Amino acid sequence: MAASIDPSKTTIVDIFAGAGGNSIAFARSGRWEKVISIEKDPSVIACAKNNAAIYGVADKITWINDDCFDFVSKDGNIDFNTSTIFASPPWGGPGYRGDEIFNLDTMQPYSAKQIHEMCKSTECALFLPRTSDLRQIAKLAPEGDKVEVVQYCMEGASKALVAYIPATQSS
Numbered sequence: 001m002a003a004s005i006d007p008s009k010t011t012i013v014d015i016f017a018g019a020g021g022n023s024i025a026f027a028r029s030g031r032w033e034k035v036i037s038i039e040k041d042p043s044v045i046a047c048a049k050n051n052a053a054i055y056g057v058a059d060k061i062t063w064i065n066d067d068c069f070d071f072v073s074k075d076g077n078i079d080f081n082t083s084t085i086f087a088s089p090p091w092g093g094p095g096y097r098g099d100e101i102f103n104l105d106t107m108q109p110y111s112a113k114q115i116h117e118m119c120k121s122t123e124c125a126l127f128l129p130r131t132s133d134l135r136q137i138a139k140l141a142p143e144g145d146k147v148e149v150v151q152y153c154m155e156g157a158s159k160a161l162v163a164y165i166p167a168t169q170s171s
């Protein structure tokens, strides 16, 4: 993440924070002046806060218990000039384990397109299944621009990929 994101972005917004694994790593990295973590489930966010305290970064994360689609779209909540968005969404729907190529249009409960639509005012990083359809990811690139896709491997095998998508310039 640190190497792939424009240095002028000083805030990272983790829009599907879950139990905090990624948010805690961002806070520990020292790369970000501010980490904002959004999670809609109150019991899960409580768990994330506890995990952050265990890792000594409780005071380095701003927790938002809300629906990320509501929060991100509300004027003034996110400064898109200085923020980048990280999304580790649920990978539900048909095919995640069995299909050779994972269909990002039928990912549940949100398609990659739907998530990107929310984030596209700034550059964003989407954490997706390693078998995700690269043609669907390529379609998220702004006109004339490119998406960078990084496979994250452990012990010689990819665990997931991250698609780094530049901001869509408003006309």
Ligand SMILES: C[S@@+](CC[C@H](N)C(=O)[O-])C[C@H]1O[C@@H](n2cnc3c(N)ncnc32)[C@H](O)[C@@H]1O
Residues within 6 Å of the ligand: 015, 016, 017, 018, 019, 020, 021, 022, 023, 038, 039, 040, 041, 044, 066, 067, 068, 069, 088, 089, 090, 091
């Ligand atoms: C795959 S998990 C994220 C795991 C996380 N990256 C971690 O390291 O623990 C997805 C999370 O997104 C949350 N979520 C789903 N829809 C959401 C929404 N609309 N707004 C905010 N959080 C949401 C779920 O409750 C779940 O905890």
